[in-house]
Amino acid sequence: EDQVTQSPEALRLQEGESSSLNCSYTVSGLRGLFWYRQDPGKGPEFLFTLYSAGEEKEKERLKATLTKKESFLHITAPKPEDSATYLCAVLLGYSTLTFGKGTMLLVSP
Amino acid sequence: GAVVSQHPSRVICKSGTSVKIECRSLDFQATTMFWYRQFPKKSLMLMATSNEGSKATYEQGVEKDKFLINHASLTLSTLTVTSAHPEDSSFYICSAGPSGGGYEQYFGPGTRLTVT
Numbered sequence: 001e002d003q004v005t006q007s008p009e010a011l012r013l014q015e016g017e018s019s020s021l022n023c024s025y026t027v028s029g030l031r032g033l034f035w036y037r038q039d040p041g042k043g044p045e046f047l048f049t050l051y052s053a054g055e056e057k058e059k060e061r062l063k064a065t066l067t068k069k070e071s072f073l074h075i076t077a078p079k080p081e082d083s084a085t086y087l088c089a090v091l092l093g094y095s096t097l098t099f100g101k102g103t104m105l106l107v108s109p
Numbered sequence: 110g111a112v113v114s115q116h117p118s119r120v121i122c123k124s125g126t127s128v129k130i131e132c133r134s135l136d137f138q139a140t141t142m143f144w145y146r147q148f149p150k151k152s153l154m155l156m157a158t159s160n161e162g163s164k165a166t167y168e169q170g171v172e173k174d175k176f177l178i179n180h181a182s183l184t185l186s187t188l189t190v191t192s193a194h195p196e197d198s199s200f201y202i203c204s205a206g207p208s209g210g211g212y213e214q215y216f217g218p219g220t221r222l223t224v225t
Contacts (some may be wrong), residue, residue, distance in 0.1 A: 033210050043202045043216035091212050099152040
């Protein structure tokens with residue numbers, strides 16, 4: 001069965017304390033991996049798409065990487081406004097996304 | 110670019126009534142739109158895939174007669190929760206990707222449904 005597992009479930013950081021979130025997947029025929037940010041009571045906000053192992057993408061303090069088994073979302077020198085739930089999803093088939101349960105990040109000032 | 114809107118953002122209805130939620134792609138056309146449901150502190154669960162001009166494809170376990178989906182144009186899909194009951198209370202979110210674009214899906218802000 002195809003699975004997407006995110007860890008940790010929750011992460012508390014001090015402002016400026018860099019860390020990484022993990023998304024591991026066991027799927028056959030991965031067509032793409034996506035990272036989203038979701039604030040409470042809102043829809044997910046698109047961050048990155050990764051299509052092949054070795055690919056990296058960056059946006060401000062965030063950097064996403066992909067291997068054949070997992071993806072990492074690196075957060076460098078986070079700020080309180082980076083606090084949110086970060087969701088990972090894999091693309092199966094033509095258009096269906098399967099989501100992990102997310103990592104809830106809290107950055108304290 | 111790639112903005113998706115939903116209306117209403119919140120709705121409270123009585124048990125047994127029906128509720129319609131609209132999902133619009135504001136600056137792009139979407140042949141396919143998706144409807145998700147999210148429970149508190151849980152991930153998004155795909156309910157159905159909505160295809161413009163044809164019938165929606167429902168995920169296993171989702172009642173198609175209860176969750177009616179219509180995708181009448183390339184910018185509008187609607188989800189109607191029929192004969193709503195308290196267990197239908199949830200956060201409903203739609204998404205869409207630009208036709209002819211990549212595989213990215215852009216999400217609406219969500220609709221909080223409370224059935225009393």
